[in-house]
Amino acid sequence: MAIPDHARTNFNTLLRAAGDGNLALMECLDAVTGERRYVLCAVGRAEDGDFVMTPFGHLADGNPYDAYLPPDPDDPDGFIARSGEGAAS
Template sequence: MAIPEPFRRNFDTLLRAAEEGDLALLECTDAVTGAPRYVLCAVGREAGAYVMTPFGHLHDGNPFEAYVPPA
């Protein structure tokens, strides 16, 4: 199964941000549950202000139990 192109572009953006040192880990609040989430963000700048683009949150618990790798 191929990874969809929009996800590939987002991953490329994430790699560029990492190469340039423009990543941040932010503590945010889950919009549905209100639980704290630790979110990996790319940091950009626009009109002198920082812009945080969220890419995903760190998994609570053991991620090896939460995901099944491709066959």
């Protein structure tokens, strides 16, 4: 499964921001649930000199190994299921 161009572009932006020392972790509230989130942001400057925080995603709550299923190396369109579950697509 190929990673879409927009995701690759955002990832490269995060790498540049981290390399330049312009990456921040900002505490926010989820706009839908109101839950507290810790958001990875690239930090830039607006023309007026103000800081601009561009959010890219939030850190996983709890154990991130429980939150995500990795890709299946034997199936380019599949994901490895948790033990006891069938293959995920």
